[in-house]
Amino acid sequence: QVRLVESGGRLVQAGDSLRLSCAASERSFSWYTMGWFRQAPGKERQFVATITWIAGNTDYADSVKGRFTISRDNNKNTLYLQMNSLKPEDTAVYYCAATGKSDILKVSTQYDYWGQGTQVTVSS
Numbered sequence: 001q002v003r004l005v006e007s008g009g010r011l012v013q014a015g016d017s018l019r020l021s022c023a024a025s026e027r028s029f030s031w032y033t034m035g036w037f038r039q040a041p042g043k044e045r046q047f048v049a050t051i052t053w054i055a056g057n058t059d060y061a062d063s064v065k066g067r068f069t070i071s072r073d074n075n076k077n078t079l080y081l082q083m084n085s086l087k088p089e090d091t092a093v094y095y096c097a098a099t100g101k102s103d104i105l106k107v108s109t110q111y112d113y114w115g116q117g118t119q120v121t122v123s124s
Contacts, residue, residue, distance in 0.1 A: 002026040002098050002113040009094060009118030016086050016122070022079040022096030022115055033099050034072060034079045037108055038092035038120075045095070047106040049081060059104045064090075086122045093117040 003025035012018055026032070035050040049060045049070035058070050069082040079096050097111035105111065 002032065004096050004098060004113055004115035006094065006096050006115040006118040009120045011121045011123065012086055014087055014122055014124050017082070017084045018086060018120065020081040020083070020094055020096075020118060020120070022081075024077045024079070024098065026077070026098075031100065032113075033101055033103065033105055034070075035097045035099075035105060035111060036070060036079075036081045036094060037097060038090075038094045039117075040092040043092075045108050047108070048094070050105055051079070052102055052104060054102050057104060059106065061106075083120075086120075088122045088124045091120060091122050093119050 005023045008020040031053055033052050036048040037045050038048050039045040047061050048064055049068055051058045051070045051072055067085045071080045095117045096115045098113040099111045
């Protein structure tokens with residue numbers, strides 16, 4: 001069982017930067033593929049970014065490509081999402097997720113473990 005705890009979400013202005021963190025309880029954190037998803041009010045949860053456990057390969061949603069960077073520190077059991085040039089449409093609850101599968105995964109149902117989410121609000 002993996003417990004995930006997100007942090008770092010807050011109210012920011014458009015154009016600002018923010019870094020989200022996701023601390024994992026599992027000592028074998030490095031064996032998991034990790035992802036970030038987000039859900040805005042009234043909308044479905046959508047893929048943001050993912051990173052594989054083997055080679056650290058990454059992929060991003062088109063809407064965040066070039067602005068967001070996903071990374072992981074296996075020594076600290078922590079996943080990060082660096083968000084730059086934030087826009088009001090980035091406003092959402094951001095969730096981190098983990099799975100024992102080792103591939104680029106963009107669908108929420110492919111993940112087995114989820115955090116409780118952290119709110120990011122971008123004002124214009």
